[in-house]
Amino acid sequence: MAEIDKIHNFAKKWLGEFKNPTVSYEKLVSNNFGEECSELGFQVYCGHIFTEKYGKINDPKVFKEALKDITDINLLGSAIYSKWNYFNSWAYSSAEILEDKNREWFILALEHLAKLSEAKPYGNIKKIKIISNRISSEHYIFNPEDEIQQSLTIESDGHIWFSAYTSEKRKDGKYRKNRMHNFRINTSVAENIISNISSYLCYYDITENYETAEYPVWTVEIINQEGRIYKLNNHFIFIDDVNHEEYISNKIRRALKIPDLFLFDGKFEEDIIERVVVDYHRITKINTKRAFDKEKKPFDWNYTEKLIVDRETKTIEHIQDIGLGCTVSKKYTSKNEIDDILDGLDIDSLLEKDVIEEKYFDLKIIPFDERKYTITVTLKNGEEKKISGTFDKKGLPYGWEDFAEAVFSFITFYGCGEILSPAVYGKNHDDIILCYVKFKNGHKTYNYISDFDNIEVGDKVVVPVWDDDHETTAEVVKIEYIPEKEMTIPIEKIKHIIRKCSKR
Numbered sequence: 179m180a181e182i183d184k185i186h187n188f189a190k191k192w193l194g195e196f197k198n199p200t201v202s203y204e205k206l207v208s209n210n211f212g213e214e215c216s217e218l219g220f221q222v223y224c225g226h227i228f229t230e231k232y233g234k235i236n237d238p239k240v241f242k243e244a245l246k247d248i249t250d251i252n253l254l255g256s257a258i259y260s261k262w263n264y265f266n267s268w269a270y271s272s273a274e275i276l277e278d279k280n281r282e283w284f285i286l287a288l289e290h291l292a293k294l295s296e297a298k299p300y301g302n303i304k305k306i307k308i309i310s311n312r313i314s315s316e317h318y319i320f321n322p323e324d325e326i327q328q329s330l331t332i333e334s335d336g337h338i339w340f341s342a343y344t345s346e347k348r349k350d351g352k353y354r355k356n357r358m359h360n361f362r363i364n365t366s367v368a369e370n371i372i373s374n375i376s377s378y379l380c381y382y383d384i385t386e387n388y389e390t391a392e393y394p395v396w397t398v399e400i401i402n403q404e405g406r407i408y409k410l411n412n413h414f415i416f417i418d419d420v421n422h423e424e425y426i427s428n429k430i431r432r433a434l435k436i437p438d439l440f441l442f443d444g445k446f447e448e449d450i451i452e453r454v455v456v457d458y459h460r461i462t463k464i465n466t467k468r469a470f471d472k473e474k475k476p477f478d479w480n481y482t483e484k485l486i487v488d489r490e491t492k493t494i495e496h497i498q499d500i501g502l503g504c505t506v507s508k509k510y511t512s513k514n515e516i517d518d519i520l521d522g523l524d525i526d527s528l529l530e531k532d533v534i535e536e537k538y539f540d541l542k543i544i545p546f547d548e549r550k551y552t553i554t555v556t557l558k559n560g561e562e563k564k565i566s567g568t569f570d571k572k573g574l575p576y577g578w579e580d581f582a583e584a585v586f587s588f589i590t591f592y593g594c595g596e597i598l599s600p601a602v603y604g605k606n607h608d609d610i611i612l613c614y615v616k617f618k619n620g621h622k623t624y625n626y627i628s629d630f631d632n633i634e635v636g637d638k639v640v641v642p643v644w645d646d647d648h649e650t651t652a653e654v655v656k657i658e659y660i661p662e663k664e665m666t667i668p669i670e671k672i673k674h675i676i677r678k679c680s681k682r
Contacts, residue, residue, distance in 0.1 A: 182295050182373050185251060188214055189292035196284045203273040207266045212259065219374075219425050220255035223514060228257035238282040245290045252378070254294070258287050270678050301402035303372050305333040309397045310440030322346040325356055328440045332375075336368045338434060363434070371433055376400070378426045378442075379410055396442055412442075424521065437558070450558040451520045454528075454581070456485040457552045458569060487585065492516045494585060510589065519584045525555060527577030529565045609659040613675060615641060615652035623655060625667065628675045633657065638679035651679060 192211065195201050215222070232248070235241040248254050261283070265275040274280060312326045324345050331339040338361050343353035379398060397411040427441035462479040479501055486495040492513055498506040549569035556562050567573035611628040626641050633639065637654045662669065 182251075182376065185218055185255065186292055186295035188218060189288045189295060193285065193288040193292060196281055196288065201276075203276045206275050207262070207272045209266075211262055212266060215255065215259035215262070218255060219252065219429075220259040221252075221425075222256070222259045222263050223518075228253055228260070236279070236283070238279055238286060241283060242286055245286060248290065249294065251291065251294050254287065254291055258284070258291065261287075300376055300400050300408055301404060301406065303334060303376060304401050304403050305331060306372055306375055306401075307331045307399040308375075308441060309399075310442075310444070311395055312440065312444065327353055330439065330441070332368055332371055334365070334369055334372060336362045336365045338363060338368075340434075340436065340439075359436070367433055371430055374426055374429055378423075395444060396440070451523055451525060451555055452489045452558050453554075453556040454485075454487045454520070454523070455554040455556075456483075457554075458483040458485075459550050460569075461548045463547075485585065487516065487519060489516060489520050494519075494588065496589070508589075510592065512588075515588060519588065522584060523581060524577050525557075525563075528553065528575055528581060529555060529563055530577070531565065531567060531573065531575040608662060610662055610665055610669065612658045612660055612665075612672075613639070613654050614656035614658075615639065616655050617650065617652045624652070625672055626675045627669070627672050628657075630675070630678060633675065633678060640676045640679060642673050642676060647673075649676060 195206060212222070231253075232244045235244050262275075265272050265280070269275070275284075308328075308330045310328045310330075312324075322345055325342050326345045327343040329339075329341045329343075331337075333339075338359070340359040342356045342358070344356045346354045348354050375398070379400075395412045397409065400408040400410075402408075423443040427439070427443045430441055431437050431439050460481045462481070464477055464479055480499075481501060482499045484495075484497045486493070486497075488495075492511055494510045494512075494516065496508045500506065550566065551569045551574070552564060552566040553575070554562060554564050565575055567575075611631070611633065613626050613628050613633060614623040615626055616623055626639075628639075633654060635654055635657060638651050639654055640649050641652050642648070643650050
C-alpha cells in the first residue's frame with residue numbers, strides 16, 4: 179500500500195474515533211495513535227515548527243481558517259502528533275482530550291489531513307529520477323577521486339538505476355562515472371518509495387517542465403503514466419521540516435540497501451555520527467599536610483569524567499570519578515533526542531581547533547592544574563576520528579560549544595527528579611496549604627485551600643465562586659503552609675481549589 183494511502187487511512191480511522199460520541203478517552207490517548215504517527219514519519223517534537231508558522235491555534239474557529247493555507251501533509255501530521263502527545267504525556271488529566279474544543283480541533287485537523295492525502299498531484303507515477311549533488315558552486319574544489327554527484331532512477335515496476343560520478347571530468351566536460359548499479363526490487367517496495375517521495379514533494383505550486391536552477395543540491399524529475407514530466411529542485415521548493423528530509427532519505431537508503439546515497443539531506447555513511455565519547459582528566463597538585471603525613475608534601479588529585487552519547491543504545495552516559503573512592507554515574511535514555519543531538523553536530527568543527535594553541539597558551543590560570551581531553555567520534559562506517567588537547571578556550575575544538583550546550587540542555591531539562599524535592603518533605607503533613615489567587619483582570623487576592631501538593635505559584639487553577647459555586651479559573655500568586663491551629667480564618671469558611679489547569 180502506498181504511503182500516501184496509509185496516511186489517508188490513518189486520518190479516516192481516527193477521524194471516526196474522534197467523531198464517535200461514546201468513545202473513551204483511554205482509546206484516544208492509547209499508544210496505538212502515537213505508534214501509527216511515528217510509522218508514518220510524523221515528528222512528535224516538531225509542533226513548534228507548526229506554531230512558529232501559524233501561531234498557537236487552540237481555538238477551533240481560528241484553526242479552521244488557518245487550515246485553508248496548510249498544504250504540507252507532514253507538517254500537519256506532526257502537529258497532530260505533537261498535540262496528541264500533550265494529552266498522552268503532559269496534561270493534568272488525559273480525559274481533557276474529550277473536551278468539546280479539543281475534540282473539535284482533532285476532527286478539523288484529521289478531516290484536512292484526509293483531504294490532503296486523498297489527492298495525487300502528479301497522477302499515477304511511472305518513474306522518478308533524483309540527481310543529488312555535493313556541489314553548490316562551480317568554484318568549490320574537490321579532489322579528482324571525490325564522489326560529487328549521484329543519479330538514482332526508480333521505476334514503478336521495480337527497476338532501479340544508480341550511477342555515481344567523481345569531480346574528474348571527461349573530454350566532453352561531463353563528470354566521470356565512478357560506479358553503477360542496475361537491479362530490481364519488489365514492485366510494492368518501489369511503489370512505496372515513489373509514494374514517499376511524492377508525499378514529501380507534493381502540495382506546492384508545481385510548474386510542468388520547470389527549468390532547474392544552476393548547481394542545485396538535488397533535482398527530481400517525475401514522469402507519470404500519461405507522459406507528463408515535472409521537474410523540481412531545492413531552489414524551487416522550501417521544505418519547512420528539515421527533519422523529514424533525513425527521514426525520507428533514510429527510508430530510501432534502507433529500502434534500496436545503499437547506505438551512501440546523497441538524496442535530499444546530503445548525508446551519507448561517512449558523515450553520520452554514531453557515537454561520541456569525551457574523556458576528561460584533571461590533575462591538581464596539592465601541597466599540604468594530611469593527617470597521616472609527618473611533614474608537608476605535595477600529592478596529586480586525579481579527577482576524571484567520561485561522557486558517552488550513543489545512537490545505537492539511544493543513551494547519554496556521564497561518569498565522574500571524583501577520587502577517594504567516590505564515583506558518580508548518570509544514564510539517560512531517549513528514543514528521539516539522542517538522534518537529534520548527534521545529527522545536529524558538525525563533525526568538521528567538532529574535530530578542528532586552533533593549530534597554534536600550544537604556542538600561545540602557556541600561561542596557566544590555576545597553578546599546579548593540568549586539564550586534558552580526548553574526543554572520539556565513531557562514524558556509521560566504523561571509522562574512528564579523534565582529537566586531543568588542553569581543556570581550555572584555546573585548546574578545545576571550534577564545535578565544542580554547540581555540542582556541550584546540546585547535551586547540557588538535555589540533561590538539565592530532566593533535572594534530578596521529584597522524590598528528593600524539599601517541596602514535599604519540607605512541609606508538615608498537617609499543614610493547611612493556603613493559596614492566594616487572582617482572577618483575570620483583577621487586583622484583589624482571594625484565599626483558597628489546596629488539597630494537592632503540586633500547586634505552584636504561577637499555576638492556573640479552577641476554583642468555585644459566588645454562592646452557586648460555579649467554576650472559573652484564577653492564577654496562584656502566593657502559597658503558604660500554615661499549621662491548622664495557627665489559622666486565623668475558620669477553615670470551614672474557606673473554599674477549596676477544584677483542580678489544577680492543564681498547561682497550554
